[in-house]
Amino acid sequence: MKDKIYIANWKMNITSKEAQSFFDKFERLYKKEENKKVVLCPSFTTLVSSTNSQSLKNLDNIYFGAQNVSDKISGAFTGEVSAAMLEEIEVEYCIVGHSERRAVYNETDQMINDKIKLLAKSGIIPILCVGETLDSRERGESDQVVLKQLSSCLNQVAVSEIIIAYEPVWAIGTGKNASISDISNMNSTIKKQMNKLGYIDDQFYILYGGSVNIDNLSSIDEASFLNGFLIGGASLNPQNFWDIVDK
Numbered sequence: 001m002k003d004k005i006y007i008a009n010w011k012m013n014i015t016s017k018e019a020q021s022f023f024d025k026f027e028r029l030y031k032k033e034e035n036k037k038v039v040l041c042p043s044f045t046t047l048v049s050s051t052n053s054q055s056l057k058n059l060d061n062i063y064f065g066a067q068n069v070s071d072k073i074s075g076a077f078t079g080e081v082s083a084a085m086l087e088e089i090e091v092e093y094c095i096v097g098h099s100e101r102r103a104v105y106n107e108t109d110q111m112i113n114d115k116i117k118l119l120a121k122s123g124i125i126p127i128l129c130v131g132e133t134l135d136s137r138e139r140g141e142s143d144q145v146v147l148k149q150l151s152s153c154l155n156q157v158a159v160s161e162i163i164i165a166y167e168p169v170w171a172i173g174t175g176k177n178a179s180i181s182d183i184s185n186m187n188s189t190i191k192k193q194m195n196k197l198g199y200i201d202d203q204f205y206i207l208y209g210g211s212v213n214i215d216n217l218s219s220i221d222e223a224s225f226l227n228g229f230l231i232g233g234a235s236l237n238p239q240n241f242w243d244i245v246d247k
């Protein structure tokens, strides 16, 4: 059985100091659960202090991830952070292709593909976000959009493990969720495409993200085929996040 993965995407929230109090509280709540993994993805500065912090070091099944990485190896790229830099601070996961980066920072599938290749070289597991906008959904093009994102972002990529997070853009931070049948259909679309791209089932996890919280978790979790969740807003509070993991 695959582990269930709960990923906290803190986005541009929680400073290093604030993270310390999050970790202290989370450590008190946390009990290792078989077949469950927790990945915390803070901002870069908080990530550095987090990977150095003793608080969560001794807890099993908790890992750290970055929210972004450069598509370049090294050099004159002001403001960028490379995969090798993340590897050096022992980051194990990295989100790529989040819709906020695609929409606000104009990230293309080609850039995401380059990022994944560099992460693979550094042994960091990519968390690739895919998902359609409201416009594409209304045009009935959700599958087409996600299929294209997967084939372009994973072109010529060889990774032993990858997480695909299906995050419909219209469900992010809006309080709206995709229905179980939407998620289920997309899950089989993603699975088929991953197999077509040469990935065997053991190599990839499929997560759902978009306004997941403790109140709607049970209904989304009916989708028993899901391998976990990518959580934004509801991961900012240790109790809320723990309740989701523990449910």
Ligand code: 13P
Pocket: 009, 098, 167, 171, 172, 173, 174, 175, 209, 210, 211, 212, 230, 231, 232, 233, 234
């Ligand atoms: P929300 O859970 O706040 O909708 O954010 C989802 C998300 O973008 C996680 O990457």
